[in-house]
Amino acid sequence: MRLSPDAGGKRLRHAKLLVALGELGEAEDEVAARLEEAPDDLTALNLFAKIKHIKGELSEAVACWAQLHTRSQHNELTLMRLAVLLELARDPERHAGNYLALGQFPMGQSPTAPLELEEAFRHLLARRPLEAKATCDRLAARHRNKDPELYKLCIMAKAWIAELSGELDVARSALEGLGQERGFETDTDRVLSLARVYERSSDPAAWEKAVHIYQYITRSFEKLSAQAHLATLHRKLGNTALAEDHELAFLIAFERRMHRLSRSEVARAAAHRYVPLERLKSIRPSTEAAGTEVAPGRERALYDYLCGNEEAARTYFESATELLDRKYMADLHAVGGSFDGAVDGFLSALKEDPDDHHVISFLLSHWDHTYDARIASALTATPLGERVREGLEAVLHVRPRSTRIWLVLSLLLELQGAAEEANRHRERGRALQMAEQRDASPIGRVLAAAVYHFVGKAKGLIHQIWVDRKPVAPGKGGFLHAEDIFGNVTKDMQQAVRNTFLAVREYARSRFPHKTTDILDYDYTYKVTKEDEPSGGLSAGLPTALAFLSVFLQRPVPQDMAFTGVIIADAHNVLMVRGVGEAEYKVKGAYHRNLYAIVLPAENQKDLAQTQQVPRAVMTELVRFASRLEDAITLTFGERIWLD
Incomplete structure (x- = not known):
């Protein structure tokens, strides 16, 4: 086609x-x-x-x-390869799969050469940077005239090892020297590494060089992070206006990469397929680029409506005659409270497009409240009524968990006289509705922010932690047994979970004595999802604590919030929240997941203020900070938790 x-x-x-x-x-x-x-x-x-x-x-x-x-053409492939070799040197058994998965190491005439570089990283991990750099020099000399890609990999490894060791002059010299050799003058991996080294320098002249590199990268590849680096560099150079321009460009590019829509993009999408106006207005738009042009006609009218200029939208749709325009005009009647006009408009549209479930939903919902004879007449008539029913049933075959369609179809069947079938569909729809409500605010289920590492790249990931309870003889419980911790968790994390359980149990009994009188009448179970990779570390302490507390107090947890943080017990009634690593990637993961908020340790606030991974505006919108468990409790359950 x-x-x-x-x-x-x-x-x-x-x-x-x-x-x-x-x-x-x-x-x-x-x-x-x-x-x-x-x-x-x-x-x-x-x-x-x-x-x-x-x-x-x-x-x-x-x-x-x-x-x-x-x-992706934007990846720093050489840095990814080096990161994989570093991981391999740190934990060969765990990261061997990443080496194989990358599958793009330059082999040339020496298939073992990349693995020989692993020796350099073993020296680095053993705090022998001189031996690490010497190994890189030796391998680079061996491959200099034989294999340019392997030669580059060895020089880049030396520069990266020097950078990690704080020897910025050595890193700069290696990368500048590589750039003087034929074929590597504009090599993307090299210039990006060099820009990073220049940026870390204390010399404004080096910052200017970094600016030129990132400007070149922006023109050539539209690399997202280049705008963030340019904002930081211009701020350091005192160019405040330029810094703000690049921060805005970074924000717009970041939101676009995360598939967030601006008002003009919402209008453009809705100009091709009908979406109810009130639903369009419920979307929180992303930042609009300066000078954005909106096409005249339907797209402009929808944009006007989204910007609050309903009269301009009405003026256009009143004079337009295409089917989609008439649907939006009917919708404007409904928004303005003129339901007779809305019903007439939607019924006219339905005869031409009997498969539009948004139109059908409006008409049947209106009939359910008013028993409007016009709607009943149209939807019981043959063949329109049959065609509408067939269309709704076809949607359910594709999406059988669509609560709205089950309930809309039940109304249609009721109107058409099929009462028994209508009742079955209504029960199914209501059951799905109740399940959705439970899933939106369950007890003992918490979203945890984590970082997934794949071939040298970090990716923020949001997964679930589950806690449940099972009754035991009164007063004989209150335990989390080792065999009741499920999921692919390391032994260290298993011990940390049990430690957190005990701390939160005592905290809950101290802070919420009136709500925890039955806490010893149950034993508890714990599960971490994402089982194909082992979960470890202490950063799941905060979401784990809140999951236990949710069950102890029988209070549901919002599913539009994620959490990360280390829990430290200072006393039976004092639990602190300490900082975590790679917090910026966890923020990105929460934003990517379209969450309302992520709660982070207050200790990470300084790190996030300096990150170039997430725009400041996104951080302000999304991130909440907690230094003690009670801060996180208030953010999760609301102020009333301390008064109820």
């Missing part, structure tokens, strides 16, 4: 709009269809990974990210 030039773009814009509205099943169908049409569309693959991440299908999300990392 031949597609129009913008057909793929329209499909992806609509899919992004559906993600913003929480219609993940329909969005996934759209993106899957796009990938079938164009398997090499990396934007579609990236959006598919986002949908999988939001849905909690983490294994598939990680598989998509792996493809993106290996296929």
